[in-house]
Amino acid sequence: MAGSTPASPTADxxxxxxxxxxxxxxxxxxxxxxxxxxxxxxxxxxxxALITILVLFGPLFWQVAINDIDFTARLKGPSxxxxxxxxxxxxxxxxxxxxxxxxxxxxxxxxxxxxxxVGTLVGAIAGISGGKVxxxxxWFTALFLSLPQLPLLLLIIYLFRDVLKGIAxxxxxxxxxxxxxxxxxxxxxxxxxxxAQFFSLREKEFVEAARALGAxxxxxxxxxxxxxxxxxxxxxxxxxxAAAIIAESTLSFLGLGFxxxxxxxxxILFDAKDYMDIxxxxxxxxxxxIFVTVLAxxxxxxxxxxxxxxxxxx
Numbered sequence: 326m327a328g329s330t331p332a333s334p335t336a337d338x339x340x341x342x343x344x345x346x347x348x349x350x351x352x353x354x355x356x357x358x359x360x361x362x363x364x365x366x367x368x369x370x371x372x373x374a375l376i377t378i379l380v381l382f383g384p385l386f387w388q389v390a391i392n393d394i395d396f397t398a399r400l401k402g403p404s405x406x407x408x409x410x411x412x413x414x415x416x417x418x419x420x421x422x423x424x425x426x427x428x429x430x431x432x433x434x435x436x437x438x439x440x441x442x443v444g445t446l447v448g449a450i451a452g453i454s455g456g457k458v459x460x461x462x463x464w465f466t467a468l469f470l471s472l473p474q475l476p477l478l479l480l481i482i483y484l485f486r487d488v489l490k491g492i493a494x495x496x497x498x499x500x501x502x503x504x505x506x507x508x509x510x511x512x513x514x515x516x517x518x519x520x521a522q523f524f525s526l527r528e529k530e531f532v533e534a535a536r537a538l539g540a541x542x543x544x545x546x547x548x549x550x551x552x553x554x555x556x557x558x559x560x561x562x563x564x565x566x567a568a569a570i571i572a573e574s575t576l577s578f579l580g581l582g583f584x585x586x587x588x589x590x591x592x593i594l595f596d597a598k599d600y601m602d603i604x605x606x607x608x609x610x611x612x613x614x615i616f617v618t619v620l621a622x623x624x625x626x627x628x629x630x631x632x633x634x635x636x637x638x639x
Contacts, residue, residue: 356556359632366628369621376618380426389420392586400604410606412596421588422610428589429570429615432504433622436569439508441562444515445551451516452523453546463520470513478572481506482581499583507572515561522554556633563626567619574615590615 360366395415402410409418451462485502526532527550535545570590576582577591578598585596590611597607 356632360628363628363631365624366632369624369628372617372621373625376426376614376621377430380423380430383423384420387420387423389417391421391424391588392416400600400607402604402606409610410604412593412604412607413600418593418607418610421593422590422614425588425590425593425611426614428500428583428587429573429591430618432500432507432573432589433566433570435500435504436508436511436572437562437565439504440511440565440569441515441558442512443508444512444561445519445558447512448516448519448521449523449546449551452520453527453542453550459520462516466513466516469510472510474510475575478506478510478576479579479581482576486581499587503573503576503582507569511565511568515558515565518557518561519554522557523550526550526553556629559633560626560630563622563629567622567626570615570619570622 393416395411398407398411398415399413400411401407401415404410407417407419409422412418412421447462447466451459482502486499488498532545532549535549540548573582573589574591574594577589578595580595582595583589583592585592593611594608594615597604597611600607
C-alpha cells in the first residue's frame with residue numbers, strides 16, 4: 326500500500342513497523358543518535374579528542390625538554406624549530422604547551438569528578454530524605470553558594486600550598502590542592518539539580534511500584550531513581566570540566582597556581598603578560614588553546630543536554 330510504514334519480521338513471524346523498531350532501541354542508543362545529529366557537539370567532540378591525543382602522545386614525537394634554556398633563541402616567533410615560538414628564556418613553547426595541556430585537562434577532569442561525586446551524594450540524600458535532613462543540607466548548599474569563590478580559592482591555596490608541597494612535592498601537592506579546592510566549590514549546582522530530580526522521580530509510578538514490591542530505599546535509589554537522574558548530571562559534569570579549566574587558568578594567571586617550572590596553559594599566560602607587545606605569540610597559543618578547549622566542551626555539553634532530554638522526539 327502506498328505510504329504505508331515498512332515492516333520487518335520478528336522471531337515469531339510477526340512484523341514490526343519501522344517506528345516501533347526505532348523506539349525499541351535502548352535509551353543510550355537513542356541518546357547517541359540524537360547526539361550525532363548535533364553538528365556543533367560532534368565538532369566539539371572531534372576537536373576535544375584531537376587536543377587530548379595531541380597532549381597525551383605529542384611529547385613522544387616532540388622530544389624537547391620543557392625547561393631547556395636557550396638565550397640565543399629567546400622571544401623568537403613560530404618557526405620550524407619552534408612551532409609555537411619561544412619565551413623569554415628561549416624555552417620551546419610547543420613542548421611546554423603539550424605538557425601544560427596534560428595538567429589543565431587533568432585538573433578539569435579530576436575537579437569535575439569531585440564536584441559531581443559530592444553534589445550527587447548531597448542531592449540524593451536531600452532528595453530521598455526530605456524534611457529536616459533536606460533543610461539542613463540545602464542550608465549548607467546555599468551557604469557555600471553565597472561565599473565569594475575566587476577570594477576563598479586564592480586564600481586557601483595561599484595558606485596550604487607550602488604544606489602540601491612539603492608532603493607530596495611541588496607538582497603533586499599543587500595538583501591535589503587545586504583540584505580539591507576547585508571541585509570543593511563546584512558541587513552546589515549539581516546537588517540542587519540532583520535534589521530536584523529526586524523530588525520529581527520519587528513520586529513516579531515505577532518508583533511506587535518498586536516500593537509496593539518490597540524494594541528497600543537503597544535499592545529504589547540505586548536501581549530506579551539515580552539512573553534516571555544521570556542525564557542532567559552528565560551535562561552538568563561536562564560543563565564543570567570547562568569551568569575547572571578556566572578556574573585553574575585564572576589561579577595560574579594570578580600567580581597562585583603551579584610554579585614556573587611546571588607549565589600549564591594558565592601559567593604560560595601569566596608568564597607572557599609582560600611581553601604582550603613584543604612577543605604576542607607567547608600569549609596567543611595558550612589563550613587560544615584554553616578558548617578552543619572550553620568552547621569544544623561547551624558544545625559537547627549542549628549536545629548532551631539535547632540528547633539526554635527525554636522530551637526530545639525520537
